[in-house]
Amino acid sequence: MYNWRKLIxxxxxxxVIAVSIVAISPVIHLIITVLLNGTxxxxxxxxxxxxxxxxTPFSKDFGGxxxxxxxxxxxxxxxxxxTIVLGLFAAILTTEFPKNTIxxxxxxxxxxxxxxxxxxxxxxxxxxxxxxxxSFSALAGSIALTIVSLPYAYTYFSTTLRSVPxxxxxxxxxxxxxxxxxxxxxxxxxxxxxxxxxxxxxxARILGETAALxxxxxxxxxxxxxxxxxxxxxxxxxxxDFVLSPYEIWRQVAWGASALLLLSYMIIFFAxxxxxxxxxx
Amino acid sequence: xxxxxxxxxxxNVYIGDRHILKDVTLKIFNNTVFVIMGPSGSGKTxxxxxxxxxxxxIEGARVEGYVKVLGFDIMKSDPYELRKNIGMVFQxxxxxxxxxxxxxxxxxxxxxxxxxxxxxxxxxxxxxxEKAMLWDEVRNRLHDYPHQLSGGQRQRLCLARALAMKPxxxxxxxxxxxxxxVNARKLEExxxxxxxxxxxxxxxxxxxxxxxxxxxxxxxYDGKVVEQGPAQQLFxxxxxxxxxxxxxxEI
Amino acid sequence: xxxxxxxxERLKSILIHMAKNIENILYTTKKLMEVNNDxxxxxxxxxxxxxxxxxxxxxxxxxxxxxxxxxxxxxxxRELLLANALISIAYDMYRISRYCREIARxxxxxxxxxxxxTIRNLQTIFEEAIKAVEASLNDLIDFxxxxxxxxxxxxxxxxxxxxxxxxxxxxxxxxPREKAVKALIMRHIERIVDHAQYxxxxxxxxx
Numbered sequence: 001m002y003n004w005r006k007l008i009x010x011x012x013x014x015x016v017i018a019v020s021i022v023a024i025s026p027v028i029h030l031i032i033t034v035l036l037n038g039t040x041x042x043x044x045x046x047x048x049x050x051x052x053x054x055x056t057p058f059s060k061d062f063g064g065x066x067x068x069x070x071x072x073x074x075x076x077x078x079x080x081x082x083t084i085v086l087g088l089f090a091a092i093l094t095t096e097f098p099k100n101t102i103x104x105x106x107x108x109x110x111x112x113x114x115x116x117x118x119x120x121x122x123x124x125x126x127x128x129x130x131x132x133x134x135s136f137s138a139l140a141g142s143i144a145l146t147i148v149s150l151p152y153a154y155t156y157f158s159t160t161l162r163s164v165p166x167x168x169x170x171x172x173x174x175x176x177x178x179x180x181x182x183x184x185x186x187x188x189x190x191x192x193x194x195x196x197x198x199x200x201x202x203x204a205r206i207l208g209e210t211a212a213l214x215x216x217x218x219x220x221x222x223x224x225x226x227x228x229x230x231x232x233x234x235x236x237x238x239x240x241d242f243v244l245s246p247y248e249i250w251r252q253v254a255w256g257a258s259a260l261l262l263l264s265y266m267i268i269f270f271a272x273x274x275x276x277x278x279x280x281x
Numbered sequence: 282x283x284x285x286x287x288x289x290x291x292x293n294v295y296i297g298d299r300h301i302l303k304d305v306t307l308k309i310f311n312n313t314v315f316v317i318m319g320p321s322g323s324g325k326t327x328x329x330x331x332x333x334x335x336x337x338x339i340e341g342a343r344v345e346g347y348v349k350v351l352g353f354d355i356m357k358s359d360p361y362e363l364r365k366n367i368g369m370v371f372q373x374x375x376x377x378x379x380x381x382x383x384x385x386x387x388x389x390x391x392x393x394x395x396x397x398x399x400x401x402x403x404x405x406x407x408x409x410x411e412k413a414m415l416w417d418e419v420r421n422r423l424h425d426y427p428h429q430l431s432g433g434q435r436q437r438l439c440l441a442r443a444l445a446m447k448p449x450x451x452x453x454x455x456x457x458x459x460x461x462x463v464n465a466r467k468l469e470e471x472x473x474x475x476x477x478x479x480x481x482x483x484x485x486x487x488x489x490x491x492x493x494x495x496x497x498x499x500x501x502y503d504g505k506v507v508e509q510g511p512a513q514q515l516f517x518x519x520x521x522x523x524x525x526x527x528x529x530x531e532i
Numbered sequence: 533x534x535x536x537x538x539x540x541e542r543l544k545s546i547l548i549h550m551a552k553n554i555e556n557i558l559y560t561t562k563k564l565m566e567v568n569n570d571x572x573x574x575x576x577x578x579x580x581x582x583x584x585x586x587x588x589x590x591x592x593x594x595x596x597x598x599x600x601x602x603x604x605x606x607x608x609x610r611e612l613l614l615a616n617a618l619i620s621i622a623y624d625m626y627r628i629s630r631y632c633r634e635i636a637r638x639x640x641x642x643x644x645x646x647x648x649x650t651i652r653n654l655q656t657i658f659e660e661a662i663k664a665v666e667a668s669l670n671d672l673i674d675f676x677x678x679x680x681x682x683x684x685x686x687x688x689x690x691x692x693x694x695x696x697x698x699x700x701x702x703x704x705x706x707x708p709r710e711k712a713v714k715a716l717i718m719r720h721i722e723r724i725v726d727h728a729q730y731x732x733x734x735x736x737x738x739x
Contacts, residue, residue: 099340167375171439173335173369175389175446176364185388189379279379281426489606518739519609528608529536 015209031262038259041252046080049256054238057247065257070224071138071217071232074208078142078228079149083202086146088195092155092183095161114151118211121147126215136218138225138232144212153202160194161187165281189279196276204265210236235261286311286480287332292346294327299326303504305346309497314481316491316512319501320532325484326372328501332482333367334360351449362432362512364394365393368443368479369452373459374435376427382438383423386410389445405445413441414471433464440471440502444479451475453483457490469494487509488528492516500524502532543601543618544675546594547625550587551669554625557583558662561632564639565648565655573647577636584633591626595619610739617734623671624727624734628665631720637714638709645704651714657693660686661721668728679734687729694722 042049045062052064090110094103125144130136164187172182188195192278218231219241225232235257287309294302302324309315317325330336332350337360341531351366376385386406387396396402406423410416415437419425425433436456443451454471457465472481473494485491490491491498492512499509507523508515519525526532567573598619601607607615639648648654664686667679694705701707701715 106357111512165375167371167373170335170338170379171369171375171377173338174333174364174367174369176361176392176440178361181392186377190377192379280426281378461670488608516608517613525609529534529611531534 032257034255034262037255038257038262041256042259045256049260053223054242054253055249057245057250059249062249062253062256065235065238065253065260067221067224067233067256068238070226071141071220072136072207072236074226074228074232074235075142075213075217075234076203077117078138079145079188080199080203080206082142083146083149083153084199085207087150087198087202088157090154091157092187093160095187096179098182107247110151110154113147114155118209119214122212122215125212130216133229135229136216136220136231137229138217138226139228140204140236141213141217141232142228144216145206145209148209148212149202149205152205153198156198156201157195159197160191163194164190190281191279192275193278196272200268200272203268207261207264208236210240213237284310286351287482288347288349290347292331292344292358294324294331294336294345295343297341301504302331305504305506305508305510309482309498309507310489311480312476314476314494314497315497315499316495317482317484317499317501318488318527319416319470319486320527321486323418323501325501325502326454329369329482330383331355332450333364335367335369341530342435346409364447365446367450367452370436371519372455374432374439375436376430376438376442378427379402380428380477381424382419384514385427385438385441386445389442393446395445395447399448399473403423406441406524409441410447412468412471412475413437414445414504415441419495429466433460433467436460436464436467437468437471440468444475449479451479453481455484457486458516465490488530500527504528536607536611539601539605540611543594543598543615546597547618547622548673550590550594550625551672553583553587553590554628554665554669557587557629557632558665561635562655562658562662564636565615565651565658567648569576569645570644573639577640580633580636584629587626587629588594593624596632598622605721610632613738617738620734621731624730627727628724635720638713642713644711646713648713648717649709651717654717657690657718658721660719661690661725662669664690664725664728668731671735672731675735677732680732680736683725683732687725690722690725694718 002203012232015216041062045052045064046195049062049064050069053067054065055063085095090106093100094106097103122144125140125147129140129143133140170184172186177185215232217234217237219237220231220240221233239254239257239261242250242257242264247250285308287307289305289307292302292305303479305328309391314372317328319325327336330339331344331348331354334355336342336344336523343372350363355363365436377388378386380388386409387402388407390396390402390405391450396405407416410419415434418434419430419438422429427438430438433497436459436483440456451472456472457468469490472483475481476496495512497510498512498515500515500519500521508519508521515524519528523532557580561616562574562575563576567576575599579595602612605611630671642648664683666684667682671677671679697711697715697718700711
């Protein structure tokens with residue numbers, strides 16, 4: 001009887017391990033495929049991958065994705081801070097005053113914004129910004145990205161702040177700290193791991209967002225622009241276009257771009273893990 | 282000037298629909314250890330949080346009646362100013378986890394302007410830790426974090442933090458409830474030794490702890506004050522059946 | 533019924549058992565004052581001696597048990613006062629038995645012709661004392677001081693008699709042996725009734 005139970009125990013352990021491997025393997029496969037194919041391209045091109053313009057359909061040289069990199073960076077630099085600041089403030093507001101009407105409104109808006117399809121957001125921004133401006137622009141792209149990522153940023157921050165045990169807030173008040181002092185000196189520092197993760201998640205979302213940029217950024221690949229009012233390119237857009245194209249060279253460049261994106265994620269991820277110290281409760 | 286640290290008259294407290302404190306009238310004298318004793322759920326914790334207005338943090342809380350703390354009508358006072366004179370130690374030790382031992386105490390001292398430069402701050406940190414009977418154990422590790430301390434040490438750290446404000450009133454909410462007996466004893470000794478400098482109000486559900494520590498006792502049951510008076514009298518000749526049952530450990 | 537209360541009831545019952553012994557020893561001592569038979573006297577002294585020694589042992593063990601009860605149950609309030617009363621009453625009872633022993637000793641040292649039964653009124657006085665102790669012991673059984681008036685009255689009377697005899701002994705330069713012995717015995721009787729009074733007082737101290 002004893003051995004029978006042990007057997008079942010082992011059996012279940014193996015089943016769980018097997019299922020887990022099945023679940024993870026697509027992700028691992030994806031990472032490996034992208035890295036393998038992409039890094040080959042990057043290595044072949046060297047530094048030019050980062051500073052050259054994309055190749056013409058029939059050239060033999062891979063060229064580079066400089067416009068896409070610059071465009072992505074530009075739009076991230078514009079939309080990420082705005083999203084973080086707005087999201088964090090909103091999260092602080094709803095955590096501090098949960099029963100206030102404004103807080104309830106914010107909460108509701110966040111939930112509904114999250115359910116709008118990103119392509120619809122793209123179309124809305126097209127109508128409101130691109131048409132009056134009479135051109136695509138990095139600005140329009142940034143606005144679309146902000147709208148899309150704001151609800152998620154708010155939710156991440158909100159969850160993190162709420163997960164700080166109530167007792168620390170009580171302790172802070174008991175030593176006569178003001179409400180905002182408590183938020184700045186206690187709440188946020190204790191939640192720093194979670195906040196860093198939230199920022200990272202938002203960054204990941206912004207970097208990888210494609211549909212929101214479809215009708216807003218402009219796909220300008222013939223040169224590198226730094227003006228936010230001019231049309232721009234973005235890495236995901238480039239991947240989207242080049243993968244669907246009939247030209248082999250473009251498809252290769254798309255692999256390279258994907259690998260670049262993936263590598264960036266991994267670097268940022270591990271940086272956060274090591275740089276932001278966990279607060280042990 | 283004023284002999285009374287806390288005075289309450291006909292205080293009723295509601296949280297939402299629930300009537301937590303019912304017509305409470307109390308007098309707490311300066312420089313004594315006043316123990317509030319009673320079974321769980323009798324309203325003792327709520328009472329403490331009324332005194333330093335931490336009850337403001339609780340949704341739907343309503344306080345009616347006259348409450349005078351350190352000479353001030355608390356409803357008409359600025360809660361932050363009030364709290365600068367009241368230190369509190371909670372049931373579950375809650376030192377700030379992201380600050381070192383030194384910083385945990387320093388933050389309390391700095392906020393209340395008690396220390397002006399580094400030297401004064403060092404002195405206060407040492408004084409607070411000595412009063413909390415923790416100095417000898419942490420003198421060489423002031424820059425360690427609270428998670429490296431044992432539960433009993435953490436609680437004494439919280440006591441030190443509360444004392445760093447040099448408060449006139451110290452509120453303790455079942456401070457030894459989650460501590461081992463040896464540390465609990467140390468904490469009790471520290472509490473009794475503080476009598477000269479602060480007025481101590483402690484909540485406990487153990488009549489034995491109350492017997493060890495109290496000068497005055499108020500017995501709480503179902504949100505009402507059942508009996509209050511000098512500890513000696515209450516522990517030898519209680520005048521109500523509820524107190525007697527409490528002392529016997531039946532409720 | 534909590535453990536504390538059951539324990540206390542058990543301790544009380546031990547005390548009441550001691551009380552029965554006290555009653556016996558008092559009646560035995562009384563025999564010395566009424567009986568004339570010499571052979572009986574020896575036996576009586578021995579009986580009193582043995583009972584007294586036993587009571588001392590019982591008392592010591594009893595106090596130990598009460599102390600253990602206090603350490604274990606940590607009583608407060610009424611139960612604490614009760615525990616104190618039990619220890620004190622046990623001592624009072626033991627003292628009563630000691631005085632009986634002293635009286636027996638005096639009797640054993642007297643010449644055959646002048647034993648206690650020859651002293652005037654001694655038996656009646658001792659019977660009063662026994663009444664007082666019985667009242668207090670009954671109050672112990674009922675655990676309420678309702679007969680304290682009786683004890684107080686007898687205490688006053690005995691005190692009066694004691695004072696008279698001391699007066700007689702101290703004012704004369706020569707005192708006949710009977711009077712001297714009576715004075716000695718009276719002292720013991722007066723203490724016996726005092727201890728009965730103490731028992732009443734302890735019973736009154738418990739709310």
